Amino acid sequence: SQTIHQWPATLVQPVGSPLSLECTVEGTSNPNLYWYRQAAGRGLQLLFYSVGIGQISSEVPQNLSASRPQDRQFILSSKKLLLSDSGFYLCASKTSGSREQFFGPGTRLTVL
Amino acid sequence: AQSVAQPEDQVNVAEGNPLTVKCTYSVSGNPYLFWYVQYPNRGLQFLLKYITGDNLVKGSYGFEAEFNKSQTSFHLKKPSALVSDSALYFCAVRAVRSGGSYIPTFGRGTSLIVHP
Numbered sequence: 303s304q305t306i307h308q309w310p311a312t313l314v315q316p317v318g319s320p321l322s323l324e325c326t327v328e329g330t331s332n333p334n335l336y337w338y339r340q341a342a343g344r345g346l347q348l349l350f351y352s353v354g355i356g357q358i359s360s361e362v363p364q365n366l367s368a369s370r371p372q373d374r375q376f377i378l379s380s381k382k383l384l385l386s387d388s389g390f391y392l393c394a395s396k397t398s399g400s401r402e403q404f405f406g407p408g409t410r411l412t413v414l
Numbered sequence: 415a416q417s418v419a420q421p422e423d424q425v426n427v428a429e430g431n432p433l434t435v436k437c438t439y440s441v442s443g444n445p446y447l448f449w450y451v452q453y454p455n456r457g458l459q460f461l462l463k464y465i466t467g468d469n470l471v472k473g474s475y476g477f478e479a480e481f482n483k484s485q486t487s488f489h490l491k492k493p494s495a496l497v498s499d500s501a502l503y504f505c506a507v508r509a510v511r512s513g514g515s516y517i518p519t520f521g522r523g524t525s526l527i528v529h530p
Contacts, residue, residue, distance in 0.1 A: 306457075334516055345522040346458075346504070392457055396516055401446050401465060401508070403518065405457035 304329040306406035308393050314412045321366075321380040323409050325393030328374070335376040336394040336403065337368055346392070352376060388413045416441040418507050420521035427495045428529050435490040435524045437505030447488040448506040448518065449479055458504060464488060475499070495528045502526075 305328045315321060327333055337349040348361045350368035358368050365384050369377045376393060390410050394403040417440045427433045439445060446465055450458040462473025469481045479490045490503060502525050508518040 308457075336517075344502075346520045348517065351517060390455075394458075401516070402448050402460050402463050404460060405450075407457045408455070410455065 304333070304395055304397060304404055306393055306395050306404060308391075308406040308409050310409060311407065312410045312412075314414060315383050316414055317385055318382050321378070321383050321387070321411070323378040323391055323411070325376040325378075325406055326374055327376075327395045330374070330395065330397045332373060333395040333397050335370065336396075337376065337378050338392040338394065340390040340392060340408075341388075350378070383413045385413050387411065416445075416507055416509055416519045418505050418519050418521040420503075420505055420524045422524050423522075424525045424527065426527050426529065429497050430494050433492050433495040433499070433526065433528070435503050435505075435526060437488045437490065437521060439486050439488060439505070439507040441507050441509045444510040446508045446510060446518075447479070447481060448508075449473065449477070449488075449490050450504045450506065450520075451475075452502040452504065452523070454501075461490070461503075495526075497528045497530055500526055500528045 307326045334353050336351045338346045340346050352358050352370045355370055366380050390408050392408045393406040396403045419438045448463045449461040451461050452458045461477050462471050464471050464481045472478045477492050479488050481488050502523045504523050505521040506518040
């Protein structure tokens with residue numbers, strides 16, 4: 303079964319600073335990968351998804367970007383953080399053999 | 415377009431009583447349906463799914479869900495609630511034919527509170 307790692311677990315950053323959140327997946331190959339943001343502990347907002355290396359689709363225009371430099375690595379970045387970027391960021395993976403997604407433990411980002 | 419409605423922000427139930435968390439969906443064609451649970455400051459954990467076949471699906475931790483095509487519902491149930499079941503529950507739907515992205519739509523979540 304696959305395991306999804308996210309780091310860091312928590313992060314406090316000043317407004318205007320850069321961001322890099324990393325997600326790595328073990329136990330599978332060529333997964334679909336997703337970045338979600340969860341604000342106020344409720345609904346999930348899909349930010350980006352990737353069906354393969356270097357292939358990124360953005361769901362909403364925003365201050366963030368994503369990259370997939372390796373098959374099982376998905377990175378969420380920003381050049382300059384905004385207060386509104388605060389939230390709980392979740393990485394998810396779906397393999398070709400399953401229909402459900404599996405989620406990582408999340409990163410709590412606070413922008414001050 | 416596909417959508418999910420979880421009409422209750424919060425469900426309160428006494429320990430030992432049965433619980434139901436409601437979910438209705440809208441999708442073109444046949445659906446894949448999912449339930450996830452989220453504990454505070456954790457990622458979502460997969461509970462169960464409906465793909466095809468039996469309308470009653472059994473999942474982890476004693477949970478089950480019933481697919482009702484005519485009512486487009488997929489309510490989550492458990493015969494006897496535990497205090498440890500208190501968490502945030504998400505329903506999700508995806509059309510069977512949805513292209514290579516396989517992106518599900520999630521509900522807003524329902525907070526389940528089980529009282530001792």
